[in-house]
Amino acid sequence: MRLSNNIVGLLNLLTFIFSIPIVVAGIWLSKQGNSECEKFLDKPIIILGVFLMVVSLAGFIGACCRVSWLLWVYLLVMFLLIVVLVAYTIFVFAITNKGAGNVLSGKGYKEYKLGDYSNWLQKRVNSTKNWNKIKSCLIDSKVCSDFRDKYLNDTLPEFYKENLSALQAGCCKPSDDCDFTYVSPTIWNKNTSVSSSNPDCNAWESDAKVLCFNCQSCKAGLLDNLKSNWKKTAVVNIVFLVFLIVVYSVGCCAFRNNRRDNEYWKQ
Structure with a gap:
């Protein structure tokens, strides 16, 4: 043979x-x-x-x-x-x-805006049916529970220096421009005297099952995470393609x- x-x-x-x-x-x-x-x-x-x-x-x-x-x-x-x-x-x-986190002055983490990402990706996460499933998975994965436990003893200055992931920064805490009062990583009191045009400020709740899971920043954080993972997958695909062509x-x-x-x- x-x-x-x-x-x-x-x-x-x-x-x-x-x-x-x-x-x-x-x-x-x-x-x-x-x-x-x-x-x-x-x-x-x-x-x-x-x-x-x-x-x-x-x-x-x-x-x-x-x-x-x-x-x-x-x-x-x-x-x-x-x-x-x-x-x-x-x-x-x-x-x-397209799309990247926005660097914040004096902060160790970035913030994410949905409009910075491709229209195709935005349409996927803006679908109510899709997002409800994704949100359920995020809650089940305990991404914010682990986030809370890890930084629970941080003071506000210490918290600001933390290098948070895109999902943690987008889904587990309110946007910085909301100017809420820090209590703990997942508990922030709303300041009624401060008005913001950011709709995420109204979407935020300190309830562990709500937090910022309904926020645009959470969707953007998810897309940034997907973007990073998909690019890694694409590189692996190129290597796999070379192998397939040889075979x-x-x-x-x-x-x-x-x-x-x-x-x-x-x-």
């Missing part, structure tokens, strides 16, 4: 083995998840695992057993996957090229070998 066939067969055997824990993890999430957020990823994970299983089996059998039509299907799926990943990577870079090229060699071998056995 040709070298290219062996390489394709080995890679797909490893992929098949790798897909088994992915499917198991998806099934475990669907059974053990207590909230909507915990169950959110179960179906995509199961679909991804099954997809990898089917494609890797097609590639393994096609390369090692000289089944040309299976290897052709495998190469077609690989080609479509490469096209999709290229399009996705370009899309990610296009929608994450696809080797697969094409294996396909040619299959055709030659099949023609030889027909003679």
Whole structure:
């Protein structure tokens, strides 16, 4: 058997083995998840695992057993996957090229404004249906509970020096221009004598389940967090694309070998 066939067969055997824990993890999430957020990823994970299983089996059998039509299907799926990943990577870079936190004088954290981010991302988080689900996940993840516990003993000057994450700064505390009175990291008293044009000031409540989860700054903080993660994903995608192109090229060699071998056995 040709070298290219062996390489394709080995890679797909490893992929098949790798897909088994992915499917198991998806099934475990669907059974053990207590909230909507915990169950959110179960179906995509199961679909991804099954997809990898089917494609890797097609590639393994096609390369090692000289089944040309299976290897052709495998190469077609690989080609479509490469096209999709290229399009996705370009899309990610296009929608994450805008937006950044605003540096505040004398503060260790930044503040985030929704209007600074791409229109496509703004539309996603401004959808009431989408945001209610996201807000529920943020509350379940205890991002603000952990924030409160971590900085509970800070005085106001100490708190201002903290390097807060985008989610902490946007969702767990009111905007600085509201000029509220600091009590603790998640408790701020509203100052009725100070008026602000920022709608987030009216949205803020010291209730642990409200805080600034209804604020534009919280949506902006989420987008900044997504922007950072998506850019990292795009870089990983580029590396993965190079790998896929190499595998696809080797697969094409294996396909040619299959055709030659099949023609030889027909003679």
